[in-house]
Amino acid sequence: MNITATLFGQVIVFTLLILFIKRFLWEPVLNTMEDRKARIAEGLAASEKGAEDARLAEERAIEILREAKNQAAEIVAQGKAREAQIVEEAKNKAIEEANRIKVATEAELEQEVIRAKDSLRTQVSELAVAGASKILGKEIDAKTHKSVLDELVAKI
Amino acid sequence: MSDTNAPAISNPVEYIQHHLTNASLGGHPEALVDFGVFFIDTFLVTVVLASLVAFVAWRVGKNIDADNPTGIQNVLETIVEFVNQQVKDIFPNADRLIGPLAITIFVIVFLMNLMDIIPVDLLPALVTGVAKAFGANPHEVYFKAVPTTNLDTTFALALIVFALIIFYNIKSKGITGYAKMFLFHPFGKFAIPVNIIMTAIEELAKPISLGLRLFGNMFAGELLFLLIALLGFAWAMPGQVVLGMLWSIFHLLVIPLQAFIFMLLTIVYLSLASQGVDEH
Numbered sequence: 001m002n003i004t005a006t007l008f009g010q011v012i013v014f015t016l017l018i019l020f021i022k023r024f025l026w027e028p029v030l031n032t033m034e035d036r037k038a039r040i041a042e043g044l045a046a047s048e049k050g051a052e053d054a055r056l057a058e059e060r061a062i063e064i065l066r067e068a069k070n071q072a073a074e075i076v077a078q079g080k081a082r083e084a085q086i087v088e089e090a091k092n093k094a095i096e097e098a099n100r101i102k103v104a105t106e107a108e109l110e111q112e113v114i115r116a117k118d119s120l121r122t123q124v125s126e127l128a129v130a131g132a133s134k135i136l137g138k139e140i141d142a143k144t145h146k147s148v149l150d151e152l153v154a155k156i
Numbered sequence: 157m158s159d160t161n162a163p164a165i166s167n168p169v170e171y172i173q174h175h176l177t178n179a180s181l182g183g184h185p186e187a188l189v190d191f192g193v194f195f196i197d198t199f200l201v202t203v204v205l206a207s208l209v210a211f212v213a214w215r216v217g218k219n220i221d222a223d224n225p226t227g228i229q230n231v232l233e234t235i236v237e238f239v240n241q242q243v244k245d246i247f248p249n250a251d252r253l254i255g256p257l258a259i260t261i262f263v264i265v266f267l268m269n270l271m272d273i274i275p276v277d278l279l280p281a282l283v284t285g286v287a288k289a290f291g292a293n294p295h296e297v298y299f300k301a302v303p304t305t306n307l308d309t310t311f312a313l314a315l316i317v318f319a320l321i322i323f324y325n326i327k328s329k330g331i332t333g334y335a336k337m338f339l340f341h342p343f344g345k346f347a348i349p350v351n352i353i354m355t356a357i358e359e360l361a362k363p364i365s366l367g368l369r370l371f372g373n374m375f376a377g378e379l380l381f382l383l384i385a386l387l388g389f390a391w392a393m394p395g396q397v398v399l400g401m402l403w404s405i406f407h408l409l410v411i412p413l414q415a416f417i418f419m420l421l422t423i424v425y426l427s428l429a430s431q432g433v434d435e436h
Contacts, residue, residue: 001188001307001375002185002187002188002189002190002193002307002308003188003189003190003191003307003308003311004180004185004189004190004191004192004193004194004195004308005182005191005192005193005194006193006194006195006198006199006306006308006309006312007308007311007312007315008312009194009199009202009308009312010198010199010202010303010308010309010312010313011312011315011316013199013202013203013206013312014206014260014264014312014313014316015316016206017206017209017210017260017264018256018257018260018316019256020210020213020214021209021210021213021256021259021260021263022252022253022255022256022257022260024210024213024214024217024218025213025214025216025217025232025236025256025259026236026255026256026259027252027256028217028218028220029216029217029220029229029232029233029236030236030240030255032220032221032222033222033233033236033237035222036222036223039222
């Protein structure tokens with residue numbers, strides 16, 4: 001139970017030990033623990049962010065899907081409308097074509113008839129002149145009897 | 157007494173006195189304070205324990221792995237976290253010396269106290285055996301294993317704390333602030349001489365109570381182990397075993413408790429010292 005020179009030895013030993021512990025244990029361990037704490041917090045934040053991202057992505061996927069469905073429906077509707085339109089157009093064109101052909105044919109026919117009538121008239125007048133000259137035995141001057149002939153032709 | 161290692165009921169006083177004597181250089185101390193003497197056993201045990209702590213600390217600090225803490229790293233991380241929590245609770249804006257100081261005090265005091273659990277005759281017997289082999293007189297060979305049963309050890313720690321108390325006082329208050337604390341505390345400016353005496357007593361009481369508390373507890377524990385060891389003769393053997401066990405179990409509570417108290421009071425004192433000037 002005395003204070004001796006050991007006191008100084010002990011003070012030196014303890015001081016050295018404190019400095020040693022500070023340098024080689026306390027600071028590395030505390031830094032590591034703080035580092036780990038920070039990394040765990042970071043990881044938790046990242047996972048939370050990931051979950052949030054996933055939620056957003058899912059929402060977006062649903063939206064895209066809905067949009068795609070709408071678009072598909074629209075396209076189908078458009079297609080149907082176009083189909084009806086094409087059918088209608090084709091029908092109209094066919095009717096038009098048919099009418100055109102009919103009109104052309106009718107005109108041709110009429111012309112043919114007129115032409116036949118004309119040729120018939122000429123032939124009738126010639127025939128009439130020929131017939132008359134045969135009956136009368138002399139040349140009938142077509143010019144002098146022109147009015148008669150014309151009357152005849154007009155009657156045909 | 158022919159054999160110092162056998163508890164001799166015939167001469168209990170000599171047995172106990174022998175066990176309470178340090179192996180020393182420069183003879184045995186003659187006054188309460190005798191700087192001509194050096195207790196080699198206390199110093200040696202302290203150095204061995206400090207080296208052990210330093211070695212383990214160095215190995216753990218070198219191989220520290222944040223992702224895969226194993227074995228001793230877990231133990232030390234737990235202690236570091238525990239001490240750091242205490243420091244944070246008591247001394248919120250502590251600088252980076254307080255933590256290492258606290259943990260070193262806690263660990264080294266704990267280990268030095270733990271030497272008390274080693275049977276009281278084991279280490280002295282070993283040392284005496286070795287010394288006898290070198291031809292020394294066993295009666296002249298002393299070995300007191302527990303460093304904290306020695307005032308030098310406890311006051312060495314208390315002195316370090318005391319020096320730091322003064323350092324932090326001056327750091328936080330300035331030299332004039334520290335002087336003002338002596339002059340005007342606790343009774344204001346009209347009782348300066350009383351203030352100086354009161355503050356000096358208050359400041360000196362801190363290291364003295366720190367040193368004496370630890371010393372008293374461990375010395376008393378050691379003394380009781382020695383008294384129990386005296387029961388080591390024929391019919392008293394069961395009593396020795398039972399009492400020794402009970403006292404060991406009780407002492408296992410005292411050992412970490414005293415280490416913890418020393419650490420806690422160190423933090424408290426330094427926290428108080430770091431407070432700014434307060435008005436009275």
